[in-house]
Amino acid sequence: MSTSPAPLRTAVVGAGMMGADHVSRITKRISGAEVVAVVDPDTARAQAAAALAPGSQTFASFEEALAGVELDAVIIATPGFLHEPVILPALEKGLAILSEKPLSDTVESSLRIIEAEQKLDRPHIQVGFMRRFDAGYQQLRQLVESGEQGALLALHCAHRNPSTPPNYSESALITDSVIHEIDIVPFIVGEPIVSVEVKKPRRNSLAPEGLPEPQFVLLETASGTLAIVEINVNIQFGYQVTTDAVFESGVASIGRAETIQVAAAGQIGQSVTPSFKERFGAAYDVEIQRWVDAAHRGEIDGPSAWDGYLASVVADAGVLAQQSGRREPVTYALEKPAFYGGATAGTGAAASLATA
Amino acid sequence: MSTSPAPLRTAVVGAGMMGADHVSRITKRISGAEVVAVVDPDTARAQAAAALAPGSQTFASFEEALAGVELDAVIIATPGFLHEPVILPALEKGLAILSEKPLSDTVESSLRIIEAEQKLDRPHIQVGFMRRFDAGYQQLRQLVESGEQGALLALHCAHRNPSTPPNYSESALITDSVIHEIDIVPFIVGEPIVSVEVKKPRRNSLAPEGLPEPQFVLLETASGTLAIVEINVNIQFGYQVTTDAVFESGVASIGRAETIQVAAAGQIGQSVTPSFKERFGAAYDVEIQRWVDAAHRGEIDGPSAWDGYLASVVADAGVLAQQSGRREPVTYALEKPAFYGGATAGTGAAASLATA
Amino acid sequence: MSTSPAPLRTAVVGAGMMGADHVSRITKRISGAEVVAVVDPDTARAQAAAALAPGSQTFASFEEALAGVELDAVIIATPGFLHEPVILPALEKGLAILSEKPLSDTVESSLRIIEAEQKLDRPHIQVGFMRRFDAGYQQLRQLVESGEQGALLALHCAHRNPSTPPNYSESALITDSVIHEIDIVPFIVGEPIVSVEVKKPRRNSLAPEGLPEPQFVLLETASGTLAIVEINVNIQFGYQVTTDAVFESGVASIGRAETIQVAAAGQIGQSVTPSFKERFGAAYDVEIQRWVDAAHRGEIDGPSAWDGYLASVVADAGVLAQQSGRREPVTYALEKPAFYGGATAGTGAAASLATA
Amino acid sequence: MSTSPAPLRTAVVGAGMMGADHVSRITKRISGAEVVAVVDPDTARAQAAAALAPGSQTFASFEEALAGVELDAVIIATPGFLHEPVILPALEKGLAILSEKPLSDTVESSLRIIEAEQKLDRPHIQVGFMRRFDAGYQQLRQLVESGEQGALLALHCAHRNPSTPPNYSESALITDSVIHEIDIVPFIVGEPIVSVEVKKPRRNSLAPEGLPEPQFVLLETASGTLAIVEINVNIQFGYQVTTDAVFESGVASIGRAETIQVAAAGQIGQSVTPSFKERFGAAYDVEIQRWVDAAHRGEIDGPSAWDGYLASVVADAGVLAQQSGRREPVTYALEKPAFYGGATAGTGAAASLATA
Numbered sequence A, B, C, D: 001m002s003t004s005p006a007p008l009r010t011a012v013v014g015a016g017m018m019g020a021d022h023v024s025r026i027t028k029r030i031s032g033a034e035v036v037a038v039v040d041p042d043t044a045r046a047q048a049a050a051a052l053a054p055g056s057q058t059f060a061s062f063e064e065a066l067a068g069v070e071l072d073a074v075i076i077a078t079p080g081f082l083h084e085p086v087i088l089p090a091l092e093k094g095l096a097i098l099s100e101k102p103l104s105d106t107v108e109s110s111l112r113i114i115e116a117e118q119k120l121d122r123p124h125i126q127v128g129f130m131r132r133f134d135a136g137y138q139q140l141r142q143l144v145e146s147g148e149q150g151a152l153l154a155l156h157c158a159h160r161n162p163s164t165p166p167n168y169s170e171s172a173l174i175t176d177s178v179i180h181e182i183d184i185v186p187f188i189v190g191e192p193i194v195s196v197e198v199k200k201p202r203r204n205s206l207a208p209e210g211l212p213e214p215q216f217v218l219l220e221t222a223s224g225t226l227a228i229v230e231i232n233v234n235i236q237f238g239y240q241v242t243t244d245a246v247f248e249s250g251v252a253s254i255g256r257a258e259t260i261q262v263a264a265a266g267q268i269g270q271s272v273t274p275s276f277k278e279r280f281g282a283a284y285d286v287e288i289q290r291w292v293d294a295a296h297r298g299e300i301d302g303p304s305a306w307d308g309y310l311a312s313v314v315a316d317a318g319v320l321a322q323q324s325g326r327r328e329p330v331t332y333a334l335e336k337p338a339f340y341g342g343a344t345a346g347t348g349a350a351a352s353l354a355t356a
């Protein structure tokens, strides 16, 4: 009797923490999609994740999944250098694609991806910059657009993690961590980043030997709005992402409020979220549900591959700035193609988000 | 290829604001269920809600829906006095049932419902006390259970609405509004309410003529924990539900934190949620998703009809206390049946919630 | 050359914690006064306090001090039952008098004091209800007077101490602790208290054996404004005094903010003040400086003996309510004399405070 | 009978807003000092301020005051370029000197002052950096010294004023405003500033024409701790001074809490202090009382002329950095003389403050 559309048959590629989380999310909380394939060369990991999605199958490679099961969509949660080999065949099959950030690991690879995508009739790739779906960032963007407090002049961003995984390198500060601010700053300001500079204060002795952090990354946008990003990834006490936005006549702050407040033992306070999963869990849910809904309509509803390309260009300049100690200009080789829906570089396909 | 279970074929009875909200929720955000029928004698309202669920049909009565479409489940969002006529036939059909609060409008009707339910093999009814699914209340219950701050001695509850709908009466303060605290207090404390008393301070001149509010409702539980509930439903500034829980060695507070903070025009502050939809939207989503998931397993996962019955007994005593000005004892005619899973009166079937 | 008035020659009677604190305050921070006598039958204690005020002398009794040194003023910091024997001779000498709360230990004694005072030309006694000088309470009173948020309907007051001194009794909950709210509620509301009722929730097992606390004390003012006071004096975590004032269209809260906020070890929060000295230290300084300044002008500038009498009547009713379990009316035997500056019972001589 | 020391006979030079405030403070709130002379060439202004101090006289110049009245102390509240002509004769007379910030308007003048002072037996000059006496900054310094959260790596400082007075210039951003952070950063970190760099984001269109602000001033201390100071002086909404201190394992924040919180009209929030007088009023009181107390002992108790000299050297580098756009090193021509009590450049004579 019901004529609801059939659920999106989805493969999840990469069965690590993030991939397994997406398998669980799609199965338990997302309407209109189901996981039919879990892809990972590590069989045990693939099977553990597939166990979360009754009826799903496991595959050692994306090619085998394409051959073995009917797919409508793919979520890519592998390391960045493995994105392109999944995205290109997925584009050929016309699948709806959600790529975790970054779009790819190099500017060159990002360019190849947006070139390949433009051979299709419309964007198929959405990049997993989940902060755009966080209630706080949404409200901040609305405040910018409303003009209520005048122009946005500067942003103080703090990005704090309790500790780093093994093999985390100095450049990862930019490419894995600040990449979120590299995406969200243009999203909030409404214009692209034009320069990057890095300042290195006194090193945290609790960071792994040889990792020179925290760092301050200064991102300047076209009209001069300056975002000062504290990237600080071994601060022990918890995961905390805050933004103070300085307008001409006021200041807006996000990321400081938590849920329950307890007064005990001479202190009154709140828990800090231990990881990004608690801090941004709701944003991930909204992100994936909106991506699924858009896929049913043949659209994307969030940052595009073009946004992924822009972020990779800024990240490149950022890594250079870490080495040079200088303000490095950011130069985009391309104008934004009409294919990606409009002329404003840097704000992405999700311009309508804030009004949602 | 996939062997996911077929979605729960669900009727939504009552297409007012709350019913329409559930239609939209099930369709857009809930995994594993779909709306196949919308029931409302007001055809236009039924059709408007059904338009949110592609493929659903409309019916003027629940009987017609039962005759016209295959159903697995029903959500009841009509006024309380219309719940029993839907619940009884739904029980006969063995449907999964989610009844918005209250379970019914009288203690007698509630008793008939739990009697009818006990003829089945297991509980089929879940009552829509959504606060049990709110992150803050979950954390508060965990804190009580942990014993970290000693016993819970008292609760300050504030329940504030900007204004009341037409025809809102004094007894509705108890039966429509404080009913949430009547459910959540035993949930948090872990024991039933044994007395109710009502204090009436100076009247708010902004309330409709003749409505004597705010009021303070004192709910006492078996071991003496005292909850003082401020019910205050024409306070203009917004919708605010706060709880300060007084333990032997500390105090925990929920409901005071919001999202974005703005400093402007001599003030620094945050928006207050305008209605229960913003304040408890996430709790409703979790509530319905968990009810759907449990229904697939043949279970409920939240407050039972027994909890609904308990609340109706307390509400009766509360309305009496409004009139008498005295402390009114609460007497439960029944011991908790084994059918409802255990001996602890007043804590409901959701004892495992806090560890979820 | 200078014609500044000579400093007020002040005796401090009672050299316990509070008395010694006043000796230090007058000497180190207060302009226009100096301590010339410290009175305590415990010689060691008297000398220790006098050491804080160079040039001061010690005496075993107030009579000896009167005989041995020229005095302009006296601060009384003995237990309440010892106030009258100091106040009466001090009135005869026409001294400026600051009596720590309570004015006296019984209503009868309070009556004798205000009778004696009225034989003089003007009020000489100020009672040490220091909360009237706290910035938060001042702002709250201003908000009431402004009428911006409509009438004040109710107050939630929490009065929490980490632990009690030896020999602290149930009636002391009223006479030593709630006495502060008994004074501040009429000050804020602008009208007298007309009834008292006491509710006793589950006992704190960390309180000394036999002390039934926390308690809730319900103070009702003439127009029906209801103050619900949580008195809770063994809560371990710190000293916390909060007030949430419920207006017709808004709510104002004081006492929740502290100074430095620290995020560490999974928590973000602030220190709670350990005692009344930190919480109300600034209020004490303002209180004493204003009392000294007023004494130079031949006035008082704060709660009068009349306010002290009113508080003693309410406290009497409160102790009765602890025993009876009933709402006890408060009956004042006297109308406010013109001597105490006006007809409004319950608001005291400090009506101009809020505009200072 | 009393042997209290005679009050410090004090001249206040400069009867503008700040000078008049000090006259009032000394007279009404400070113990152990009295204003005997008010000096200002503007007779009306001098008389208005003197009216606040009964018995004080007015003079058109400091020379006339020295000739006309016996003095123990002087407070200098004139513009900076007029400090030296008062300080030098005051040193010759051996007066206790409190100079409002800056010590003087040029490094050369500052050097002349510390040279002259060192001809005396001990420091006589205290500089009016009042933030050192603010409870929040005191607690922050204690936290640094405790080592509880590891080393201090970075500071985010925001310094926001609603608007600027006439004739406020770009260099005044450094010399009048950031001068406070130039003093407080070494005080907190415990080591001197070694470089300054200035970043200029998008201009606030609400600032006076030609004033390029806000600016970010990066102050680096000897071990690499980086303070990023947002100086932002036309932000309209109020006066706000906040500091977030980033430690190795935690973050401490000051300046965000205010007194009364109000929920009204869809918002919940607090007032922002309108000016430095409300924000730092208590700090000024503590500063002056401690200076008076120290003067009675023949000491200073706060930042010395040496601290004033250090600040002037950093301010010079800051103004240069505004023009050059580069990181400018800070070079101190002198080692800290033993006269100023110790070898640690940049932390000043107030090393014992935090333990007070």
Ligand SMILES: [Mg+2]
Pocket: A026, A027, A028, A029, A030, A031, A032, A033, A034, B031, B032
């Ligand atoms: Mg799904």
Ligand SMILES: [Mg+2]
Pocket: A031, A032, B025, B026, B027, B028, B029, B030, B031, B032, B033, B034
């Ligand atoms: Mg669904």
Ligand SMILES: [Mg+2]
Pocket: C025, C026, C027, C028, C029, C030, C031, C032, C033, C034, D031, D032
């Ligand atoms: Mg004094």
Ligand SMILES: [Mg+2]
Pocket: C031, C032, D026, D027, D028, D029, D030, D031, D032, D033, D034
């Ligand atoms: Mg003085």
